[in-house]
Amino acid sequence: MTYRALCLTSAIALTASAAAAEMNFNRVASFPVVANMAEGEDTARESSAEIISASADGMTLVYSDSPLGVVGMIDITDPANPQPKGNVALEGGEPTAVSALGNTVFVGVNTSESFTAPSGYLMHLDMATGAEAGRCDLGGQPDSTAVAPDGSFVVVAVENERDEDAGDGRVPQMPAGHVSIIPLNADGTMQCDAQIRANVTGLAEVAGEDPEPEFVDVSANGEIVVTLQENNHIVVLSSTGEVVSHFSAGAVDLEGIDATDERAALLFNESQASVPREPDGIQWIDTDHFVTANEGDMDGGSRGFTVFNKDGSVVYESGVSFEHAIVQIGHYPDRRSDAKGVEPEGMEFGTFGGTPYVFLLAERSSIIGVYDMTDPANPTLKQLLPSGVAPEGAVAIPARNLLVTANEADLLEDGGARSHVMIYEYQDAPAVYPHITSAGMDTLTGWGANSGMVADADGTIWAVNDSFYGFQPTIFHIDPSQTPAQIVKAIPVTRGGQPAQLMDMEGITLDGEGGYWVASEGRLDRGILHALYHVNADGEIEATIPVPSELLAVESRFGFEGITKVGNTLWMAVQREWADDPKNHVKLVAYNLETEEWGAVRYEKAEPATGWVGLSEITAHGDHVYIIERDNQIGDAAVTKKVYRVALTEMVPAALGGDLPVVAKEEVVDLLPYLTSTGGYVLDKVEGLAITEDGTMWVSTDNDGVDDHSGETMLFSIEGGL
Template sequence: MRRLPRPLISMTIATLALPLGAAAQAQGLTPLATFEVHHNLPQELAPDETVTAAEIITASADGNLLIYTDSPAQRLGFIDITDPSNPGAAGSLALDGEPTSVSVAAGIALVGVNTSNSYTDPSGFLGVVDLESRKLIAQCELGGQPDSVAASPDGTLLAVAIENERNEDHNDGKLPQLPAGDLVLFDLAADGSPSNCDAARHVDLTGLASVAADDPEPEFVDINSAGQVAVTLQENNHIVIVDGTSGSIVNDFSAGSVDLEQIPTEQGSLTANGQLSDLAREPDAVGWLDEQRLVTANEGDYLGGSRGFTIFTADGQVAWDSGNALEQLALEHGAYPAGRAGKKGAEPEGIEIWKERGLILVGLERAASVAVYRDGGANQAPEFLQWLFTGVGPEGLLAIPQRDLFVVAAEEDDPEGGLRSTVSLYQWQDQTASVDITGTDDSGEAIGFGAISGLTIATDGTAYAVSDSAYPEARLYQLDPSTTPARITSVTVIHEDGAAAEGLDLEGVAPRAEGGVWLVSEGNPEQGRANEVIGVDSDGNIVERFTLPVSIAERMTRFGFEGIAALSSNTSKASNTSQEGSTPQTGRLAVIFQRPLTDEAGSARLGLLDPNSGEWQFVAVALSEPRSDAGGWVGFSEITALEDGRLALLERDNQVGERATLKRVVSISLDDATPVSAEQAPPVLSTSEVIDLLPVLAADHGVIVDKPEAMAITGNQLLVITDNDGVDDSISRTQLLSLTLPDA
């Protein structure tokens, strides 16, 4: 049974996440817009060929201009958010080095720039950028490689963490690896520029940590209203408090360690039955809650990472720790990166404190999400409020209180694939961002899910979904779509001969008259895996298997079976007759192929299987031409039967974000079609558009995903679910679209 974090004054650990009901509230953050940062590249840098990224982000004093570091392009980027629902490209500034962090004081952007020749010869400078002219007006040498930059709330002090990071390929990444890092302090003039550019104060941080004391690697800095600088030494698992005026060390303490239970620990697994002991927290980002408390995001590095966040008192006591809460929440929201289960899980990396609203915002790099908590005060545990989905690799978090805005910079950028680095804007409103599906059983335990690839609703109203090969085990989910959000209530692992079935890539599911379900598994000739129709009983055991005729199978590409529908007697005469066309038969299965056979351009096969005889017949369905300027391909990804006898198909291109141009539901009719045997040329059926999904997918103001993959009918509602690829360098949100079917 899930236990709630209890409010205690001192050493407390939250054992499990708060239940979803805690997020039910009148107010919260809701998305306004998403900006792809490649729009800020100059004309001489081709966007489709240039890696660019928004990493650390800040804003001008009036909150109308965003400023972010673009490390791969070695630029400082600007976004005009005068209208936050319509952010605009405001250009970029080339820098002679790699920008790592940025902060703003008055009208000046202060940028840490890494110019290191090597790990053993680190260097860098503080760039002073005038925001009105967008020009670099001064440089202050730092004497090492900067990582984090923070200005004090009153704009009189700047702290720079000089990390001098280690070489992970040297000595297995173990410390020490000199030269040591330190902390650099600048005094700021009224205009925001450093007044001691040539005489900055360097604070020696050696001799403090119990881990590699002679090689501190400062990671992140934040300054409270009393001018105290909190510095995390991530690899040293240590935190230092420094007086910003004098540069003297006020306090230092170990970040400590935790024991975790009920988390996934096996690579690729969503099962939260693992335990980890004595994990060093190794904090990354830090933020002051007030003058007496600070919060760390415990990403971890080479010693551990506790997969959570911690509230410390300024004297080094643990006031509260999230325990396994973030892992459980990521599972519950379908955002768990199972490929990282054996490493650092959801990987909390960023922290932002929105003091005016009492919020703690935790960025989860691998879960592509932000967990929103409300600070409970010095004697209370924080309260989980909301789960936000972001772009891939959220790196920079920023609250803009004067405009009630929250901003997330997501750094992962794939020019070739089209999933670009983004800046997402959210606003505090009388509504919250949409969470379409969660996974919890009746006792409130989290059920991990993701990579949803097929959906069906049985005659008794039970909805079933499947996930694809993103996970090592084939998973069948039971879904309740009547709740808001819809809820996955149970999961069954598919078995054969008493063991979990292996080598399946489930892409579709349909009710089975004898009980249980029919599944389709997509084949891959390169891996020796056949396309199969699989009968599964009500306990999840495989009881039947059907493969394609050899003459079809040998012409398959890796884009094989993508959906299955059970046909009723009213679907069409053609689909419910034997090969001779004389004997009506119910119980036939329609299986849609994703893309053409090797010698059949322009259409994809639709196979009609009689499971009583194992006999196949075929027609073909015309595919649209790609519409995207990026090219790519178009294929089908699901099939379901409509009540009027037609078949509905999901047709989509393989493009994401701004490149996506074709995501729709189409219909076909088998009336007057004559299915043929495997050796014959099939008739090609034309499609009619039922619903254009692009406006619906774009309505939440996030990145348009490339994979609407699952579809089913309930009454006059068409349900469509997107595939998040198991949160493997992908948008983690699973969207559930509920659409009213238009009249035929």
């Protein structure tokens, strides 16, 4: 078998229609930060890569891990094969930020007893030994750090953050924050006694008496820019702490957004007026301009980024364009619609191959926007890169053609992905991600949580979304011959002309007459039936076939996860055991469209190493049905992600309620190498399988609607061997 159209590790395979290669960033590795724990340590503790930096030679990464109270280090001598260098525990506090200088690193450490008694220090740490080289008291709680490009000083945003449970969570809440500037000696050691605590009170219109400095950066000529996020204000300081300029970050009018939570639908038909930017991350792109990531906090969050001149004039405003681009690649976090949408938070700047780039981190959609900043008044979106869950920090290493992100979310308690550091290389190669997009459609079309698939005679693919979008069930028509694959049509599934509800579409097959059969996985405690739906070409449900009483008597919520049609018989794969199934056996259920008779066979699945193993899809092709069998594990814990096949001669249904024959299965392909081929960790939900007439298998993953998930959707093909 050969793997087409995506990539294998760092070797990019071009399709026949692909254009000549150009420089792009592609992910080459993912490092789970739990791997930095020493042998014997409890790995079931929360750990988180937050802010990240790199040694002068670009061979060592260093990051703050606040939950664990450590600074972690990673050896990236071989960037495609990062190795753990371990953790350095901090004394009596938690790290909030790191900034490297040479082969040492400055670490902001929060030691606050309370919100009203903030404290902290700046530690100077030797990367090679882990030994402390110096410490300066900061007089408050540090947030971010930055080192002057010439190495003459280090600056710290001392936030003294507010208590979100006090005073309705609003500023002012004293004590006020400040900006600490600490001169450095020629050998990089700190001059604590010469520390300057720049006063930034009395500048902002919003709670000017209580500035909360959030993020700092230093320009090539030594000027400091700092965001006062809660105050919606920006301040430019000299290297000695004088105010050069200051101004409100302003507000943005937003059109074409989804601003309503809890409706389980992607509807971008709302607007918001005068939304305060409330920027978080900020980066100089030259000595006159800087860029803000407008995350928002108390009252704002304009979902994009802004280019400012240091005099306060707006040079460029992205508006909704960044968010719309994210919508089109299936990464929009619908459950964050009423709370800042994709939520740009951090950013990095770097020049690669002579081109200046800003890397904009969208925390809630787990995406990195790569913008060409050659013209600050006209940034160009070049790429959208997949990250781990909740990118928080990034570091560019142009000398090695590398970009690195720290992704803070550790979903250990929810059985999700652990926190990861991800590494990208600037390559003479096509962009590998996204795998699928709706960007070519006439209207802005969001998508996600794609489940079952089926191939049409012309080589195109039909797919359905699942119950995550319960008020917007949709059939998507996909052209996989393009790179990335193109959604060309979205058909709402309706009942009586209105969006159908109480469905969980997990499988789709063609009826041979221009319509579709859809399998819905039931959840009776939520009013969702285990059922088959006949849907016409326009998406209207024409018939509903509930499962018979013999199945209802033994049902569980892990129901139909795929559907295929063989002659006049529909076959459905049941995900997990029902009450009458032996251990590690599940049903393949049959429904005869002519006789209306139900039957089944049994399928023996793998014994799970951890968690559970179930079926996710069933697709007929030639003399076999092909079945996805997978565990529910992520990353290194994943064992079973495979495609099996069963001969049609085995698929002879027996009557329900009696003994059911167990079919013989044959392994076709192990999907684990493909699931790691783009440098990411193994995604758990491999849920779609479509096989074209020429035998090409297309496999897709379900991104859970970008809820406690990176949002990444893989769609890849495997040719031959069927």
